[in-house]
Amino acid sequence: MMSENPEIGLRVDVGGVGTNYIQSGEGPPLILIHGSGPGVTAYANWRGVIPDFAQHFTCYAPDTLGFGYTDFPADIEGFAMERWVGHLIGFMDALGIERAHFIGNSYGGALTLALAVRHPERVARMALMGAAGLPFPISEGLRKVWGYQPSLEAMRDLMTTFAHNPALVKEEIVRSRYKASIRPGAQEAYASLFPEPRQRWLDALATDEAALAALPHPTLVIHGRDDVIVPPALSVRFNQLIPNSELHIFGKCGHWTQIEKRDRFVELVIPFLQST
Numbered sequence: 387m388m389s390e391n392p393e394i395g396l397r398v399d400v401g402g403v404g405t406n407y408i409q410s411g412e413g414p415p416l417i418l419i420h421g422s423g424p425g426v427t428a429y430a431n432w433r434g435v436i437p438d439f440a441q442h443f444t445c446y447a448p449d450t451l452g453f454g455y456t457d458f459p460a461d462i463e464g465f466a467m468e469r470w471v472g473h474l475i476g477f478m479d480a481l482g483i484e485r486a487h488f489i490g491n492s493y494g495g496a497l498t499l500a501l502a503v504r505h506p507e508r509v510a511r512m513a514l515m516g517a518a519g520l521p522f523p524i525s526e527g528l529r530k531v532w533g534y535q536p537s538l539e540a541m542r543d544l545m546t547t548f549a550h551n552p553a554l555v556k557e558e559i560v561r562s563r564y565k566a567s568i569r570p571g572a573q574e575a576y577a578s579l580f581p582e583p584r585q586r587w588l589d590a591l592a593t594d595e596a597a598l599a600a601l602p603h604p605t606l607v608i609h610g611r612d613d614v615i616v617p618p619a620l621s622v623r624f625n626q627l628i629p630n631s632e633l634h635i636f637g638k639c640g641h642w643t644q645i646e647k648r649d650r651f652v653e654l655v656i657p658f659l660q661s662t
Contacts, residue, residue: 393429393566394455395447400476406455407448407477408432411440414510415486416659417478418447419494420454421516421641423544424534424576425566427454430559431491435644438652442660443487448477450497454566458575466590467500474501478508487659488512492616492641495519496591503597513606513655516613516641520620521592524585527614527641532580532587536567550612550640598627605631606658610639610646632658 395408408428416439420431428447439445449456451473474497478486487510490498495517502509527547534540541564546552567573580587605628609621618635625633634654639646 392433393427395429398477398480400473400480403451403459403473403476404457405448405473405477405480407446408436409447410436410445411443413443415483416443416445417474417483417486417488418445419450419474419488419490419497420447421492421494422453422579423531423548423563424536425541425563425572427566429454430563430566431494432644434648435652439656442656446477446481446483446486448474450474450494452575452579458571467497470497471501471504475505475508484508485510489515489655490517491515491644493518493591496593499593499598499601500591502601502603503593506602509603511604511606511659513608513658514621514624515608515643515651516610516616517607517620517624518588518591518616519593519598520595520623521589522617522620524588525615525617528588528616529584531615532584533582534567534576536564536573538564541567547614548641549646550610550638551646554642554646595627598624599629601628601630603628603630604658604661606655607631607633608643608651608654609633609635610641610643611635611637612639613641615641 398405418432420428428449432447436445488498495514496519499519542560545555545560549555607621607624609618625631636647644651
């Protein structure tokens, strides 16, 4: 029986961790990795673009370890990149996905890069969107994201930080993310992911520059020029480092490219992933 909550999709056991994921469409596999904000789920992050991608790809959008409706492991110690990558590879194995295209948003971009470096044969093409994955001094915007304390006002403030144009932040998004952030145990789990001092967790998301420079994968790097969460300079550097990369920077756009520049984002990414 399907859940009435659209954020709850299918469920697969990944090494004892019940993992929630959205699946849609037909064609080559495409895995979409969400960001790390409070109340985030794969559905909340990608629902606006999955219908477009699903016309060309079999889309898999999992809630990664520690987020959304995926089981939260009891031992939160050592909740590091190795573990996130291991969970994703386990997710692919459980579903019989040998190799996939990836789209990674923010933290999800850092995770995509880490996976591509450790398991290059599992990644075909990748698109990075407002991606972390290089060291930078933590922004005030990201402090706000990781330091979130639940209230409707705090969530509204946070959501308007994500978008360059606050008018794009509909009350429905604010309320749904707030509601998700106050599910039983959700805030305790979220607060345990990136506790103070927060800079160390950001540093731990980084991939070594020499490893990035050795990546063979065709890579599309996308960023909003006005992003106050992850500096656009990171994407410029990714483009300098990753040999087969191209860079697209949107003006009048913050951290939410897939929402703020939805149509153009889809127009860019689909042909890029399809090209041979």
